[in-house]
Amino acid sequence: MTAAVQTPFQRIASDFAASKLALLGFAMLVVVIGIALFAPVVSPQNPYDLTQIDVMDSKLGPGEKSMAGQTYWLGTDDQGRDMLSGIFYGLRISLGVGVLSTILALSLGILFGLTAAWFGGRIDALIMRICDIQLSFPAILIALILLAMLGQGVDKIIIALITVQWAYYARTVRGAALVERGKEYVEAARGLGLSSSRILFRHLLPNVLPPLIVVATVQVAHAIALEATLSFLGLGLPITEPSLGLLISNGFQYLMSGKYWISFYPGLALLLTIVAINLVADQLRDVLNPRLQK
Amino acid sequence: MIPRFIRRLAIVLLASTVALATTAAHAARDISIGLQAAITSMDPHYHNLSPNNSMMLHVFEGLIKRDENQKLVPGLATSWKAIDDLTWEFKLRKNVRFHDGSPLTADDVAFTLKRVPNVPNSPSSFATFTKPIVDVKIVDPHTLVFKTATPHVLLPSDLASVMIVSKLHGEKATTEDYNAGKACIGTGPYKYVEFIPNQRVVLKANYGYWGGEEPWDKLTFKILTNAAARVAALLSGDVQMIENVPTSDIAKMEKDKNLSVVSKVSNRVIYVHLNQSTEKSPPFVFDKSGKPMDKNPFRDVRVRKALSMAVNRDAIVDRVMEKKAVPAAQLLPDIFYGTSKKLKPTRFDPEGARKLLAEAGYPNGFSMTLHGPAGRYINDDKVIQALAQFYSRIGIDTKVETFPASVYFNRATNLEFGYMLLGWGTESGEQASAMRSLLATRDPAKGMGVNNRGRYTNPAFDKLLEQALVTMDDKKREGLIQQAAEMVMGEVGLIPLHYEVSTWAAAKGFKYTARTDQYTVATSLKPSK
Numbered sequence: 001m002t003a004a005v006q007t008p009f010q011r012i013a014s015d016f017a018a019s020k021l022a023l024l025g026f027a028m029l030v031v032v033i034g035i036a037l038f039a040p041v042v043s044p045q046n047p048y049d050l051t052q053i054d055v056m057d058s059k060l061g062p063g064e065k066s067m068a069g070q071t072y073w074l075g076t077d078d079q080g081r082d083m084l085s086g087i088f089y090g091l092r093i094s095l096g097v098g099v100l101s102t103i104l105a106l107s108l109g110i111l112f113g114l115t116a117a118w119f120g121g122r123i124d125a126l127i128m129r130i131c132d133i134q135l136s137f138p139a140i141l142i143a144l145i146l147l148a149m150l151g152q153g154v155d156k157i158i159i160a161l162i163t164v165q166w167a168y169y170a171r172t173v174r175g176a177a178l179v180e181r182g183k184e185y186v187e188a189a190r191g192l193g194l195s196s197s198r199i200l201f202r203h204l205l206p207n208v209l210p211p212l213i214v215v216a217t218v219q220v221a222h223a224i225a226l227e228a229t230l231s232f233l234g235l236g237l238p239i240t241e242p243s244l245g246l247l248i249s250n251g252f253q254y255l256m257s258g259k260y261w262i263s264f265y266p267g268l269a270l271l272l273t274i275v276a277i278n279l280v281a282d283q284l285r286d287v288l289n290p291r292l293q294k
Numbered sequence: 295m296i297p298r299f300i301r302r303l304a305i306v307l308l309a310s311t312v313a314l315a316t317t318a319a320h321a322a323r324d325i326s327i328g329l330q331a332a333i334t335s336m337d338p339h340y341h342n343l344s345p346n347n348s349m350m351l352h353v354f355e356g357l358i359k360r361d362e363n364q365k366l367v368p369g370l371a372t373s374w375k376a377i378d379d380l381t382w383e384f385k386l387r388k389n390v391r392f393h394d395g396s397p398l399t400a401d402d403v404a405f406t407l408k409r410v411p412n413v414p415n416s417p418s419s420f421a422t423f424t425k426p427i428v429d430v431k432i433v434d435p436h437t438l439v440f441k442t443a444t445p446h447v448l449l450p451s452d453l454a455s456v457m458i459v460s461k462l463h464g465e466k467a468t469t470e471d472y473n474a475g476k477a478c479i480g481t482g483p484y485k486y487v488e489f490i491p492n493q494r495v496v497l498k499a500n501y502g503y504w505g506g507e508e509p510w511d512k513l514t515f516k517i518l519t520n521a522a523a524r525v526a527a528l529l530s531g532d533v534q535m536i537e538n539v540p541t542s543d544i545a546k547m548e549k550d551k552n553l554s555v556v557s558k559v560s561n562r563v564i565y566v567h568l569n570q571s572t573e574k575s576p577p578f579v580f581d582k583s584g585k586p587m588d589k590n591p592f593r594d595v596r597v598r599k600a601l602s603m604a605v606n607r608d609a610i611v612d613r614v615m616e617k618k619a620v621p622a623a624q625l626l627p628d629i630f631y632g633t634s635k636k637l638k639p640t641r642f643d644p645e646g647a648r649k650l651l652a653e654a655g656y657p658n659g660f661s662m663t664l665h666g667p668a669g670r671y672i673n674d675d676k677v678i679q680a681l682a683q684f685y686s687r688i689g690i691d692t693k694v695e696t697f698p699a700s701v702y703f704n705r706a707t708n709l710e711f712g713y714m715l716l717g718w719g720t721e722s723g724e725q726a727s728a729m730r731s732l733l734a735t736r737d738p739a740k741g742m743g744v745n746n747r748g749r750y751t752n753p754a755f756d757k758l759l760e761q762a763l764v765t766m767d768d769k770k771r772e773g774l775i776q777q778a779a780e781m782v783m784g785e786v787g788l789i790p791l792h793y794e795v796s797t798w799a800a801a802k803g804f805k806y807t808a809r810t811d812q813y814t815v816a817t818s819l820k821p822s823k
Contacts, residue, residue: 049686050682050683050685050686050687050692051683051686051687053683054683055606055609055610055613055614055680055683056606056609056613058613058614059613078614078676079676079679079680079683080613080683152695234668238693238694238695239675239679239694239696240679240682240693240694252522253521253522253540253542254542255522256522256525256542256543256546257542257543257545257546258546259542
């Protein structure tokens with residue numbers, strides 16, 4: 001027992017910083033989030049404003065100048081869209097969709113998972129069987145079917161992503177909550193005559209959060225990859241407002257003709273984003289796992 | 295001992311080389327071709343669709359055929375002539391046999407004409423081509439006389455689109471029987487082997503073909519809708535020829551010494567129909583605040599003109615189509631019959647377009663969604679995005695929505711859209727039939743305006759066109775068609791954008807004769823040496 005008493009957060013922060021790689025990932029993530037938040041400010045062009053792009057500037061290579069004299073540092077796509085701006089705005093959509101769908105799916109998962117764990121019996125069996133059925137289908141398949149029925153749009157993509165993700169959280173929450181439910185502090189809370197909802201959300205939930213945070217961080221990366229896949233397949237967002245997946249898909253047709261930049265740079269942006277999130281998630285898992293604590 | 299051993303070895307080696315050489319020669323006579331679009335049926339009278347019609351030319355033949363420039367040439371008929379304005383006589387080719395060995399007679403032709411309008415559930419009927427014939431008289435087994443109710447100059451051209459089937463096999467046959475091959479028995483150079491929808495069609499040579507032997511024993515048509523997959527299949531040797539080379543790859547493939555790339559301007563015009571069917575705002579057209587308008591802007595010729603002037607056709611051709619297209623001024627390139635040399639592509643003039651919109655009462659523009667197919671025409675989804683750019687420059691708020699062809703065309707036919715990107719290949723190769731289908735006031739019973747999804751209507755134009763359609767004198771008729779074209783294009787009955795240039799690529803050792811009708815037919819593919 002030393003004199004300096006760390007708060008849990010300080011402990012987590014210092015453990016997290018122990019890995020250089022995780023710090024690098026975190027720094028990359030901060031940059032990516034910054035770009036996504038301030039895309040309209042940092043982009044040279046609004047790639048979704050049709051009056052700002054010109055088909056006469058299409059398929060210019062990285063560093064070439066437009067007819068109006070503007071330099072396209074990463075080149076342009078087949079509609080004359082500045083790739084750099086396209087990537088910035090694409091990141092915005094990808095991250096936005098990824099984070100939002102994860103938060104919503106997480107909330108849904110917590111609700112169902114806690115309900116299942118707390119009440120047990122038939123309710124538990126019902127919810128878990130639904131999860132099992134859901135998890136037995138590949139996520140991409142469910143998302144494809146949903147989008148085919150719902151149509152295009154950011155909201156539709158988010159709905160599809162929530163549907164394919166909530167079951168992971170529900171399962172994780174239930175598992176953790178079942179362990180916690182048998183512990184003394186819950187007994188004590190019961191003994192004090194606290195209401196079910198108070199015990200669930202004030203006592204159980206905080207204690208099952210660490211594994212959830214880890215699952216959620218990994219799932220954000222999954223959600224982003226899934227959104228990109230769906231856009232690549234042409235489902236999801238309107239073609240005049242491309243996200244990263246659609247940019248990659250557009251450039252895919254030009255790969256054989258040597259115009260690599262249309263696919264390459266959005267692909268790189270997608271890769272770096274997902275790597276950054278995974279580095280952070282990996283370290284978080286180590287830090288938050290009580291069994292790995294020194 | 296040793297010399298004997300060597301001799302034996304030599305014999306074995308020689309034998310195997312010979313065997314190898316023969317299999318190689320055999321393999322070279324079996325070819326595969328990569329197609330872009332699926333074949334929906336092997337019934338030649340079920341679905342009037344370019345990919346189907348192209349495929350049918352292998353198994354079946356019409357009385358009249360079209361060469362690679364769509365000129366009419368004798369097919370199953372050796373000669374035809376108009377006896378008077380309402381009577382035509384056709385002489386059949388003798389000694390033509392169906393694939394089962396039965397001879398072709400006038401009975402088969404009469405049966406075909408009876409079958410065409412009576413194919414159940416046909417998504418797009420061939421009846422337009424046979425409707426003008428009101429009476430068929432069989433003079434002798436090789437002579438037929440057709441009667442029409444009104445003078446019908448397009449009869450030979452119409453009949454070139456009708457494949458002759460065998461009466462013996464067709465009488466009780468359904469479309470399913472043709473798809474399964476039971477009834478798919480024609481007189482053409484190739485016979486049915488296998489039809490697997492969305493995957494492949496396999497045909498084998500008809501060695502007794504009247505037109506002489508074809509250089510190929512077996513044809514496998516593979517459906518490769520994905521352009522990159524099609525190119526990859528050619529480069530890997532999986533297929534010997536592909537159609538619709540993606541424009542982005544043409545330049546590189548033309549330089550490749552192991553490939554031969556051919557292209558030709560086609561009879562297909564890419565155009566825009568503006569939905570004029572409604573008094574008020576058509577679907578997906580609103581004012582700037584998103585409310586429907588009291589007037590349909592597309593009914594105003596100034597708005598239609600402005601929408602045509604706003605389009606930079608050169609930019610589309612140069613940038614989107616990689617120069618594999620020609621800016622369009624009418625419905626067919628001006629090398630075809632009935633086209634007017636006076637018509638030039640509308641000049642790109644965004645300022646003028648703005649002024650016209652203001653004059654028409656839309657100084658701040660309006661808003662609309664452009665609709666089009668994805669993957670039906672060359673670069674269709676890119677063309678429509680470029681169009682969206684042009685319109686947003688003249689103050690029109692523009693959105694883009696594309697659909698797979700199967701969904702899109704049905705919805706467009708139901709007039710569920712306002713601004714529709716479409717294409718039209720004129721099989722007959724003369725402009726009157728294209729105008730009859732796309733611009734004449736809609737009257738399906740008379741075969742007029744059958745595909746007029748814009749519902750454009752102009753009685754003066756209708757009158758000119760109808761007059762042209764009954765004028766038997768070729769020179770006089772062409773003048774009337776040109777006059778009608780100048781009138782309707784002046785009023786922007788539809789917005790012509792460009793003519794597609796179709797491209798084929800074949801492996802080394804093969805030579806394809808490019809066609810204006812975009813058809814991919816093995817009879818135009820020959821060994822190059």
